[in-house]
Amino acid sequence: MKKKVLVLLLPGLLFLTAFMLVPIVITVGSTFVHDGAFTLEGYMHFFGDTFFLKILFTTLEVSLVTTLMCIVLGFPVAYYISRRGRRQKSLLLALAIFPLLTSSVVRSFSWMIILGKKGLLNNALIALGLIKEPMDILYTPAAMMIGLVHLFLPLIIITLVGVMENIDPDLIKAAESLGASRFSAFRKVIVPLSVPGLIIGSILVFVGSLTAYTTPALLGGKQKVISTFLYQNAITLNDWYSASVIATIMMAITFAVIAIMNKIANTLNPKG
Amino acid sequence: MALLSLEKVSVAYENQYILQNFDLSVEKGQLISLLGPSGCGKTTTLRLIAGFLEAKEGKFLLNGKDYTRIPVNKRNFGFVFQNYALFPHLSVYDNVAFGLRLRKVKEPEIRQRVTKVLDAVSLAGFEQRFPKALSGGQRQRVAIARALVIEPDLLLFDEPLSNLDANLRVSMRVEIRRIQQELGITTIYVSHDQEECFSISDRVAIMNKGIIEQLDRPAAIFKYPKTEFVARFIGFNNFIDFEQRSDSGDEIELKAKDRIFRAVRHPGMSGANGRKGAIRPDDIVVGTPEEIEAGVGCLTGRVKVSTFLGRSYQYVVETELGSFTANKEMESPFLSGQEVRLFFPREKLVLVE
Numbered sequence: 001m002k003k004k005v006l007v008l009l010l011p012g013l014l015f016l017t018a019f020m021l022v023p024i025v026i027t028v029g030s031t032f033v034h035d036g037a038f039t040l041e042g043y044m045h046f047f048g049d050t051f052f053l054k055i056l057f058t059t060l061e062v063s064l065v066t067t068l069m070c071i072v073l074g075f076p077v078a079y080y081i082s083r084r085g086r087r088q089k090s091l092l093l094a095l096a097i098f099p100l101l102t103s104s105v106v107r108s109f110s111w112m113i114i115l116g117k118k119g120l121l122n123n124a125l126i127a128l129g130l131i132k133e134p135m136d137i138l139y140t141p142a143a144m145m146i147g148l149v150h151l152f153l154p155l156i157i158i159t160l161v162g163v164m165e166n167i168d169p170d171l172i173k174a175a176e177s178l179g180a181s182r183f184s185a186f187r188k189v190i191v192p193l194s195v196p197g198l199i200i201g202s203i204l205v206f207v208g209s210l211t212a213y214t215t216p217a218l219l220g221g222k223q224k225v226i227s228t229f230l231y232q233n234a235i236t237l238n239d240w241y242s243a244s245v246i247a248t249i250m251m252a253i254t255f256a257v258i259a260i261m262n263k264i265a266n267t268l269n270p271k272g
Numbered sequence: 273m274a275l276l277s278l279e280k281v282s283v284a285y286e287n288q289y290i291l292q293n294f295d296l297s298v299e300k301g302q303l304i305s306l307l308g309p310s311g312c313g314k315t316t317t318l319r320l321i322a323g324f325l326e327a328k329e330g331k332f333l334l335n336g337k338d339y340t341r342i343p344v345n346k347r348n349f350g351f352v353f354q355n356y357a358l359f360p361h362l363s364v365y366d367n368v369a370f371g372l373r374l375r376k377v378k379e380p381e382i383r384q385r386v387t388k389v390l391d392a393v394s395l396a397g398f399e400q401r402f403p404k405a406l407s408g409g410q411r412q413r414v415a416i417a418r419a420l421v422i423e424p425d426l427l428l429f430d431e432p433l434s435n436l437d438a439n440l441r442v443s444m445r446v447e448i449r450r451i452q453q454e455l456g457i458t459t460i461y462v463s464h465d466q467e468e469c470f471s472i473s474d475r476v477a478i479m480n481k482g483i484i485e486q487l488d489r490p491a492a493i494f495k496y497p498k499t500e501f502v503a504r505f506i507g508f509n510n511f512i513d514f515e516q517r518s519d520s521g522d523e524i525e526l527k528a529k530d531r532i533f534r535a536v537r538h539p540g541m542s543g544a545n546g547r548k549g550a551i552r553p554d555d556i557v558v559g560t561p562e563e564i565e566a567g568v569g570c571l572t573g574r575v576k577v578s579t580f581l582g583r584s585y586q587y588v589v590e591t592e593l594g595s596f597t598a599n600k601e602m603e604s605p606f607l608s609g610q611e612v613r614l615f616f617p618r619e620k621l622v623l624v625e
Binding site for chain 2 (some may be wrong): 176177180189
C-alpha cells in the first residue's frame with residue numbers, strides 16, 4: 001500500500017525536482033560563487049546601492065499598501081458574500097473572481113486609459129471642477145497599487161469567504177444578546193475568527209504583488225520594482241549574475257513574509 | 273399582572289404568517305415551556321421575545337414597558353442556543369465575561385461574578401479551557417453561565433438539550449430547573465421533547481400552527497388535554513366522535529351510533545364542552561367477550577394488528593366506530609381476527625374540542 005502511494009508520487013516529484021528545485025538551487029548557489037571562490041560581493045553591491053534600495057523600498061511599500069487595501073476592501077465584501085444563500089453566493093463569487101480571468105495585459109491597458117493624463121479619471125475630475133490641472137497618476141506607485149488591488153482583491157475575497165462561511169451565524173446573535181452592537185459583534189467575533197483567512201489571503205496578495213511583473217511594468221512607467229528591475233538586468237543588460245542575486249533576494253523576502261505572517265497568526269489565534 | 277405579555281403579535285416571513293394575533297403572558301419567576309412539533313412557531317416566538325425577529329404587528333410588554341422596538345442588544349435577556357454558540361476563540365472565562373465587558377464592568381468585579389456563576393454551574397477550574405476542549409454538557413453549562421452572569425431580566429432557552437445524549441439530558445434539565453428556581457428568574461423554554469418540558473415547567477404551552485392550543489400546568493395538560501391536537505400530541509391515540517351528549521350534574525352521557533358512553537365532568541377538564549372523546553391506549557380495557565360484559569361504555573370488534581411492546585401487547589381493534597389502539601399486559605396474546613370487547617372507563621374518557 002505504502003509503496004504504491006510512493007510510486008504515484010514519483011512523477012510529480014521528479015518533475016518538481018528537475019524543473020524547480022534544481023534550477024533554484026543552481027540560481028541561488030551561483031550568486032555566492034565568483035571566479036571559483038565563495039563571495040557575498042553581489043549582495044554587498046546591491047545593499048550598498050541606494051538606487052537598488054529605493055527600488056526595494058518602493059516594491060515593499062507597493063506590496064504592503066496593496067495588501068492593506070485588499071484587506072480593507074475585501075473584508076466587508078467577503079462577509080456580505082458569506083452570509084448569502086448558496087445560489088447567490090456562487091454567483092457573487094464568480095463575479096468577484098472575474099478580474100482573475102482577464103489577461104493582465106488587457107487589464108493594465110484599461111487602467112492606462114482610465115488613469116492617463118487625458119484619461120477618463122482626470123477628465124471627469126476636471127469636468128466636475130474638483131481639480132484644475134490633470135493629476136499624475138499613471139506611471140506612479142499609486143497606479144501600480146490600483147492595478148494590483150484590482151488584480152488581487154479576488155484572492156483575499158475567496159480566502160475570506162472560505163473562512164467566514166464556517167462561522168456560525170448564531171455567534172453574532174449570541175454576542176448581540178449579550179449586549180454587543182452589530183459593529184462590536186463584528187469586531188469581537190467575526191474579525192478574530194477570520195484571522196486564518198486573513199493571513200492566507202494577505203500572504204497571497206503580498207507575495208503576488210511583490211513578484212508581479214506585467215502590472216507594474218505597464219502602469220509603473222519609469223518607476224521600477226524588483227521584478228521589472230530583475231527583468232531589465234537579465235534581458236536588457238544581459239547581466240545574469242545580478243539577476244540571480246535579485247531573484248534570491250526576492251525569494252528571501254517572500255519566505256520572510258510568510259514566516260512573519262505565520263507568527264502573527266499564532267499570536268492572534270493561539271489554538272489555531 | 274403578568275411580567276411578560278405578547279399582545280396580538282404577528283410575525284411573517286416572506287409574506288407568510290408564522291404567528292398571527294398571538295397572545296402569551298408569563299408570571300414573574302415562572303418557567304414556561306413552548307412545546308410543539310417543528311414548524312409550530314415555538315422558536316419564532318422565542319426569537320421574537322429575544323429580539324432576533326421583529327413583530328409585524330402587536331406588542332411585547334415586559335414589566336409594563338414596551339419592548340416591541342427595542343433592539344436585541346439593549347434588552348438584557350439571556351439566550352441559550354441549541355448549538356451553544358460559544359465563541360470558539362475565547363476561553364471559558366472570556367466567554368462568560370463577554371457580556372460584562374460590554375457593560376463596562378470593572379475587571380475585579382468581573383472576576384468575582386464569573387467565578388461565582390461558574391461555581392453555580394459546577395465548572396469551577398475550567399476558566400482557561402477553550403470550548404473545543406469541553407464536552408457537550410460542559411459547553412451547555414458555559415452557555416448557561418454566560419447568559420446568567422449578566423443578570424438578565426428573562427432567560428430564554430432554545431432547545432438547549434437536544435444535542436446531548438439521553439442521560440445527560442435528564443441531569444441537565446434538573447440542573448436548569450434548580451438554577452432557575454434558585455435565582456427565581458423568569459424563563460421561557462422551547463423544546464419538542466414532552467418529557468423535558470413537563471418535568472421542568474411551571475406551565476406548558478402546547479403550540480400548533482402558530483397558535484397556543486393549551487397553556488396550563490403540566491399535570492393538567494397531561495390529564496385533561498383541551499383540544500384534539502393536544503390530546504394526540506401527548507398520547508391520546510383514540511378518538512370517538514359523538515353525535516349526542518346530555519349532561520346531568522357531573523355525569524355526561526354520550527351517544528355514537530346508538531352506543532352509549534359515559535364520562536365524568538372534572539373541573540380541570542378544559543375541553544369539556546366538546547363532543548369528541550379521547551382516551552389513551554393504556555386506559556382502554558380490552559378482553560374477550562366472556563371477560564367483559566356488554567353494556568354502557570363497551571364496544572365489540574376484531575383484532576387487526578397485535579404488536580409486542582415488551583411490557584404489554586398493543587392491539588389495533590377494528591370496531592363499528594373506527595379502529596382503536598389498546599394496550600394490555602398478558603401472558604398469551606389475542607390472535608389476529610379474534611373477537612374482543614373494549615371498555616372505556618368513564619373516569620378515563622376525556623372530552624376535547
